[in-house]
Amino acid sequence: MLLENLSLLFFKNYEEASLSFSEHINCFIGDNGSGKTNLLDAIYYLSMTRSAFPGTEAQSVKQGEDFFMVKGRFEVEGSKHTVQVSLKQGQKKTVMHNKVLYEKMSEHIGRFPVVLISPYDTDLIREGSEERRRYFDSLISQLNHAYLEQLIQYNHILKQRNSLLKQFAERHYYDQEYLQVLNEQLVPLGEQLAQERQNFLQEFIPIFQKHYHHISGSSEEVSLTYKSQLEEDGFAQKLRQAERKDLALQRTTVGPHKDDFVFLMDGNPVKSFGSQGQQKSYVIALKLAHFEVVDQRQHHKPLLLLDDIFDRLDEKRITQLMQMVAAHTFGQIFLTDTHLERTDKILEGLSESIRRFEVKEGTVKVIRD
Structure with a gap:
């Protein structure tokens, strides 16, 4: 291309x-x-x-x-x-x-x-989970149109749910039936997003590790994990458990929009234990793996x-x-x-x-x- x-x-x-x-x-x-x-x-x-x-x-x-x-x-x-x-x-x-x-x-x-390597890439390590979710969502969306559509639908329903929670607080009423309708729409989409992220990492991690060792020439073991709130209980149960908290805070506090991708080096967080050079190698390896996965899937560079x-x-x-x-x-x-x-x-x-x-x-x- x-x-x-x-x-x-x-x-x-x-x-x-x-x-x-x-x-x-x-x-x-x-x-x-x-x-x-x-x-x-x-x-x-x-x-x-x-x-x-x-x-x-x-x-x-x-x-x-x-x-x-x-x-x-x-x-x-x-x-x-x-x-x-x-x-x-x-x-x-x-x-x-x-x-x-x-x-x-x-x-x-x-x-x-397209793949961009820039001086701001280490923000993926230093900043919060939102930065990492945005990066991986963008990457997976380039490869999987169904994932992108599910993500768009999820964010649309999430916005509706958050708006409803604010209305409950502002107007001093509670419509449990309407909230349940939105929950039922949100749950399958959220579970599909979480599963697709997990599936993607199984393919991505070995390619990432290969590029890290090539770029750094180092022996430390690197990996990344997807930390999801849905691992122990289903999304529907999580929403029920968090309902009182959601009503108090006027926003949805559980779901894949709160999950994180954890960057690891020798089993420890790269943010805390990686040197500046190791962090640079880590994010470059991420981007090179990004390039290779897209090349393999799309059959053009x-x-x-x-x-x-x-x-x-x-x-x-x-x-x-x-x-x-x-x-x-x-x-x-x-x-x-x-x-x-x-x-x-x-x-x-x-x-x-x-x-x-x-x-x-x-x-x-x-x-x-």
């Missing part, structure tokens, strides 16, 4: 931009704050219909404008696909595939997969986005990654860096197809092929 070109209009700090890409390695070179990462985010939008980074959709619109547009053309096994993502302030975001508007944006997820890794990773980890690039483990790669000379040195001899772009304050141009 290749992304042949990219067009931007009023996206973040870009008024307008149009780029054509190399089929292997594409480098965005510029100072911090120039807009390099925004180009990676635009590519992420084409694949996932949303930003890779926290914030509101409106923040993707260039200051002073009222809409943005991101457009790109993919080539997949000889077939051309044009994708366009647009947002106008105050209106619903739209996604088009070959000029046809999706009725549901979820239909697009997984068609053009995802786009690989590398954001400022030369600034944030030590020489050993960069060398291991570049060895994989040289072995053509990856397909098309997009990376950002602040120093052209460093980029050229690291990539020397790795590929005959490298395109370098200079990024300056919201403008971008080819400087060398």
Whole structure:
């Protein structure tokens, strides 16, 4: 799979931009704050219909404008696909595939997969369970459309249930029958999500462990587990047991939306016992396993986005990654860096197809092929 070109209009700090890409390695070179990462985010939008980074959709619109547009053309096994993502302030975001508007944006997820490795990846370790759930839900959704639909339905019913719990408190009444109806809709979806997450890890963990040992060269044993509230009792029983607490707190306190993925090293939490280097190796291995699983399932390599890794990773980890690039483990790669000379040195001899772009304050141009 290749992304042949990219067009931007009023996206973040870009008024307008149009780029054509190399089929292997594409480098965005510029100072911090120039807009390099925004180009990676635009590519992420084409694949996932949303930003890779926290914030509101409106923040993707260039200051002073009222809409943005991101457009790109993919080539997949000889077939051309044009994708366009647009947002106008105050209106619903739209996604088009070959000029046809999706009725549901979820239909697009997984068609053009992408993997991003960024300096913020260690947030998966340092932050709370929500960050890890979001990551694995996004990964599984790229591979399993049924899971994505179940997740959307679950979150919709969960929102209804939480709204009802707030109404009970505000209006001083209690409708047990209506609450039970929502419970009965929520339970099968929640149990299916929890089971699919558990099933996915059985496939994912051995691949992750392989990549960790390759990247780190270390002997420590790493793993991850899915910590679900539904392991001991069924979801329906959990909801009944938590009903008084839910009514008091006005929100649903049990379910897969509260579960966690626990990252382990030699049986201990990586967050507490892993060094900074070990934590970096851990999250890179997660992303490389992410890449491999998608490649195996989809039978084409995802786009690989590398954001400022030369600034944030030590020489050993960069060398291991570049060895994989040289072995053509990856397909098309997009990376950002602040120093052209460093980029050229690291990539020397790795590929005959490298395109370098200079990024300056919201403008971008080819400087060398």
